[in-house]
Amino acid sequence: MAEFGVMAYPDLSPMNEIKDYFRLASKYGFTRAVSSMLSVEGSREEIIAYFREFIESAHGYGLKVSLDVNTGFMKKMNQSYEDISLFHEIGCDVIRLDGSYGSEHDYIMTQNPYGIEIEMNASSRLIEKELIYFTEKNVGRERVRLCHNVYPQRYTGLKWNDFLEKSRILRKYDYTIAAFVSSHAPNTHGLWEAADGLPTVERLRDLPIDLQARILLATGGVDDILIGNAFASEAEFEALAEVAKPPKSLENSRIYEKIKAYGPNMHPFGPCRKLKVILEKDITEMERENLLELVPQLDNGDSSEWIWRSRCGRLINADRPIPPRLYGGEFFPRGSVVVVNDNYRHYSGEIQIVREPIVNDGKRNLIAKLAPHEEMLLDLIDANDLVEFYEFKTY
Template sequence: MSNGISIYLGLDNHLDENIELIKKAANAGIKRIFTSLHIPEADAEVLKAELKKILAAAKEYNMDVISDISPRAMKILGFAGFSLNHFSQLGIETLRLDDGFTFDDIITMSNNDLGIKLQLNASTITKDFLENLKEAGTDMSNIEAMHNFFPRENTGLSEEFVYKKTRLLHEYDIKVSAFIPSFNRPRSPIFAGLPTLELHRKTSFDFSLRHLLAMGIDSVFVGDSLPNDKEIWLLGSFSDTDAVLLRPAPWTVDDDIIKLLKMPYTTRPDEARDVIRTQESRRYARDSAISIKSDNCGPRNAGYVTLDNENYGRYQGELQIIKEYLPPDHRVNIVASLSNDEKLLIKYLTPGKAFKFIL
């Protein structure tokens, strides 16, 4: 699934800023918009007046609109009662269900012929709930899930919790979304960013995005309302990728080695204890017909990226990412290193996983 932006009507941005954001996002390859129709701080009259213009812009740029809804939203929109037809006519294709909807409501709404999908709260869902949905005749192909974002500091979720919930949802073939903050204009009224993971309140936009993708999140949304051009570009560039993306610091300027580092890799299926090994690296080196001279053969700390040099015979070109400290070896060159943040991604390099270095 594509990554997405967030639009909040009646809050911080002017209408023209929101329209321009949609245009920039579409041009960057972003295909999804999250919005909420029941934020307490939002100006309800402004929201109602501008919603049709925002939905028209989304339609013009072929973007899928996901709306957080509740019974309060029905009053704001002037609907006498709840009906999927209302949202279909507006052009809202995915509904994220908040408080006020029952188990039976979900089952009934899932079996619609309007092409509308439902998003459940990925942060609170349980296995029993999913089993009950499945057994009760829910059209599971119309079910998605989205983790909450958390405006107040120290209330964001842990990495372990989000990973566990996401894996559970994937067992039922349910796609999962989550949020990262923008550092351009944090959303009011708290102005502390809108991340799913508390960790991401302090890490870079680039790392937060790659971190969620490495964890298996299918669609990453920037939670705040006015990301800058670089953030939009990154969000679009990293859409629809299954590879873990790592950004190491090179220890070499050798063009041949830099070229090897830029190649796509897959981890070996037989997982080593001390290092991450790759399936392709020695073949890449052979095909390039390069000779790797001994260089930077120091102690190998966790997070170092190494290449076996010519002294290792047939292992020349073997690329590894170090998991545990290893002593120096004159046959092994250190060619790059991962920062402490980047090292958090190593655990997601499971057997058979695709990954790529961004240099």
């Protein structure tokens, strides 16, 4: 199950505000806190004192702490790959190595006696070489994590296709992978005077925060979601908590027995994807029920390139009428959510999402549209994935 976390900046925020942020994160089920030791000025003793308080506060709210370091900083603090006792003394849970000591020395660091996890830079072009070495040494997932970079400067985040390819490569090694999303709350701050958010992937930078998270998780290449800039709004926390909420169980749904009736050997279903929709004003209660209450929706792994289809409504509500309703357009555009009406009685009640424009032949009612930018998530729904629709609300 995905973990969610926040990043806080001791060089930019007073400790009392950071503690309030931890409290808010904890309220919405977040379990991770991240910070960078690299940008904090002061003596060795001052840095130790600050982060000791930082960690105690985060732990008080049930947050596991990851601290970003590099080899130069480690030397400044009289630490090395062979000795990370200082991090144990201040209670650090995870050390994120922004720069590597090299595979052999990084391996030694993963074998520290304190159980401190070592988080490697997932965006590094050399990361697979490290992971191959770790695999050869049988380094378990309880010792190593992966975390992508953040990119403060607009237009510099990872390319979408490069991110997908990197995810495909890294996933083979079965370590937990984190990536960053951006808050759009006013007056946020972050590394290196960040004013345009702090995402991992450039094309996600300006999307709503929950959609960024749903897209990253839908790629299958990310386990944990971290908010890169601070301070995110409570409404954004609430939206991400909805993403983190476990989907409705297929086994406990009304559709499960209907599916089993087709045969005892059901094909395996994938994860549940949550899609936001804007409901049409004239949607009926029957259509709303088919769309929002029959959860999760599912296809049979055989949807075409034109539509994604769920047979749930037609199986559960086969005897309840869906009268045809006039729609003025010649075509249903991409992103339309339609229900088959009684002009095609055998399929009446079936929910469909339009992937490519289809002709309006009078056999479908328009009941909703995907909310803005949700089409990007639609492209990531695999044939066997489950889908849960919920109504778009602004925040």
